[in-house]
Amino acid sequence: MILIKSEEEIKRIAEACRIVAETLDALKGFVAEGVSTKEIERFAEDLIKSKGGTPAFKGYKGFPASICTSVNNQVVHGIPSRVKLKSGDIVSIDLGVYYKGFYGDAAITLPVGKISGIAQKLLKVTEDALYIGVETAKVGNRVSDISNAIQRHVESNGFSVVRAFVGHGIGKLLHEEPQIPNFGPPGRGPRLREGMTLAIEPMVNTGGHDVVVLEDGWTAVTADGSLSAHFEHTVALTDGNVRVLTKSS
Numbered sequence: 001m002i003l004i005k006s007e008e009e010i011k012r013i014a015e016a017c018r019i020v021a022e023t024l025d026a027l028k029g030f031v032a033e034g035v036s037t038k039e040i041e042r043f044a045e046d047l048i049k050s051k052g053g054t055p056a057f058k059g060y061k062g063f064p065a066s067i068c069t070s071v072n073n074q075v076v077h078g079i080p081s082r083v084k085l086k087s088g089d090i091v092s093i094d095l096g097v098y099y100k101g102f103y104g105d106a107a108i109t110l111p112v113g114k115i116s117g118i119a120q121k122l123l124k125v126t127e128d129a130l131y132i133g134v135e136t137a138k139v140g141n142r143v144s145d146i147s148n149a150i151q152r153h154v155e156s157n158g159f160s161v162v163r164a165f166v167g168h169g170i171g172k173l174l175h176e177e178p179q180i181p182n183f184g185p186p187g188r189g190p191r192l193r194e195g196m197t198l199a200i201e202p203m204v205n206t207g208g209h210d211v212v213v214l215e216d217g218w219t220a221v222t223a224d225g226s227l228s229a230h231f232e233h234t235v236a237l238t239d240g241n242v243r244v245l246t247k248s249s
């Protein structure tokens, strides 16, 4: 069942989302060559807690860290480690916050130092695909209209969308219905309604769409070793508009 949120509930979700956005903004200035993903996790966790929030991923289904950090060919759910980032890397940071009973969720992929032309294109295409998905999340459209718009943008740029992980509803739970795939024909699935809160999150590979989960049980990597990026926003459908709740200031 898709839960429709009241104005008050959306206000509370927006507060959790503001902590997510502020933390991701701060990370843009922190991520650099020589910084480890473990240090990124520590920085993010301290900031989230200083704002009164709780990192939502820690312990979620047993996930061992506060945030997900996925480097280069890692798609999602990378576990922070002591390995230092180097120039040319890209790092996806996925971050969820629990605040006063509600969740916010967003992800960005950041360049480290000087990155290749294809990596630059990957980041742009993935972020643009997210915004195309967001614009398609209009009241009256169907869920798979979002999926189709994202897939068409990605594939027309020669990249592929990951099938194994999808976007989702969000609110009192981190993952609610509906599931929002980043691929598929338009015009399918539930109709989008006023009061829905959704996390839209394209994951895009420069190579094929297949992924493999490593022995740690979490880290998903591209099957062909190609690069992968991930951008995500939590949005609310209110007043006939799509409002991005995790927008960067």
Ligand code: MG
Pocket: 105, 106, 167, 168, 199, 201, 232
């Ligand atoms: Mg999510």
